[in-house]
Amino acid sequence: MVMKNSYDVIIVGAGSMGMSAGYHLAKRGVRTLLIDSFDPPHDQGSHHGEPRLIRHAYSGGKPYIHLALEADRLWRELEEASGQKLLVRSGVLNMANQSVSKFASRFPDAEEAGVQVERLDATEVHRRWPGIVLPESYEAMYEPNAGYLHSERCVAAYRKLALAEGATLLPYNPVQHIQADRAGVRVRTHAGEFTAEQLIVSAGAWFKSLEPFVSLPIRAVRKTVGWFRTEPRLYDAGAFPGFTLGTDHGGYYGFPSINGNGLKIGRHDGGLPWAPGQQAAPFGHLEQDEGDLRRTLAAFLPQAAGDLLQGAVCKYELTPDENFIIDRHPAYANVLVAGGFSGHGFKFASAVGSLLADLIQLVPTSVEVDTFSLSRFNQIKS
Template structure:
């Protein structure tokens, strides 16, 4: 018998488990694998953390709180988890507008600079934006070592008294009055409350919960660079955006190579299917290389390493953080759509607050599960 069971001990689940355990809740975390692992969305360090979002004040408030909580995790774990590299967001004004982001940044006191192509090339000679491109630079943004973050949460959660059940696939969730039974392939567990943070495996929890989450295969590559200006400490984290797609990346950290991935696109993946390795499709390397050749030509060298992970997309790419529509002692957190990791520290806190205080710590109407036309539960 547990106070809380967390189904899915990845980014959000492990954060929530740590928060609950340190507040004195008897907590069980259940994961189908052994986190941190290569089967979820946290695989392949690092992850960008930015504070200005096109989604507006809800995201900005969450990002600023997440930043505070990551710093607190660093202090508690004694590990370096967050690098203040700055983040350079390049965009084609013909395809994107950043005006609302500038306004929101100013309203929330977030430091930023608006740069033209000449200013970008002058400050970071390795970056070669086409004429007419512009950028929003956030000097206090940076990147997180995602797998180290999960490992730190795991260690601290267990020290605080949480239990972690690994390599245990959940086959069913059944509320009955004040209790919820969670079934794995071998055992049953009972709790007063349950948090579902199943990531790309949410579909396996149907029909108890039906969320319009589509899992997508995504690839990233690390490419050999030819100049120190592409190394950590010189090049900030970055994003590129134009009519052909959106990309994100990182400087070469410890000689690992410049990392780049594409945010949009991808091949749909179903739970239980094998995940095709990097190189299974010609565009795996081709699209990443073309983006580097266009914006960071000095980084378009030899492919040094690669990784495959998953996005769990909602139709509008906004998150789902809500109560189960029929069972208030079951909470839902999913659909983080490839841009959620930076918020994991704050999402875990929100889930723990909801358990402890019976209310959410901020207005989460943007993330309501009921906003979709598809029924959320049966």
């Protein structure tokens, strides 16, 4: 393939957000180049080891609720365009010790936005899902219209459609240098130098590799997830929901056993620091890789604490407040930065990609972008 070296927009980082943005831009006729260090979908970021939860009654309030609903609409559009099943409405059960988290504040915003939610006590949770055992101090919020996304299928679908719309993808090409000024941007990889009028940087846990061009308050951490053998039927897809669980010992999330592959569970908090270029230790390197997950299952989902069927490692990219960054570079108005999505970001990828396309084209948007502004961090370097 003979590549051009001049485009309207270059996207550095073609994972969840980048690939979605590439599709939305290409669909609008924008000449788009996507550059990635690997070949998406891949296992070097945050989108592998599907599935991912999608829920709408969000603790971040109205901006996140509205973004989640828009993302849901766009995922359905992607299903139709790709002809693939991407979103499963399994319901999502949010559970927490009331000393750790309370759901009361979420109900008014959810109901105002038309999101169906139910408040359940520990007894009712066990009645509906006998595989769950909660202490009386726990409460739950159930979203029947929430569910999970097949994340790798989603990225692959956006990739296929973006290329069909005329986008160019350059995989296995780590960025070596970025230069920007009012006239445009230059991005150099081992495949050559590429120019564009505008740039989107959505590098996930790899943002540190792009310093000093962009320096964000994002820390990358190694995270682990595991799939465990369950009692038949209790935790199977179709009968059991996706879930979140806030305990005195950490926050967890999980999914039903899909096609007999075991119940998937991960821990949201904690994790080991990681930096680009480092080799992330494999699953099982630390006792807590499996131990934290197994102890939580034994306490709250005891018949799902069977044999470990599979373990995986992924990388989180976290801001200090765990809210996203979607903003213009502090020094270059023609550069957008999008990061800090890990832990709860994948569900929003469809809407974030569309939002980035709107910002590139200066299209008015209903998204409250101030929520994601860089200005909330004093330590940002230009």
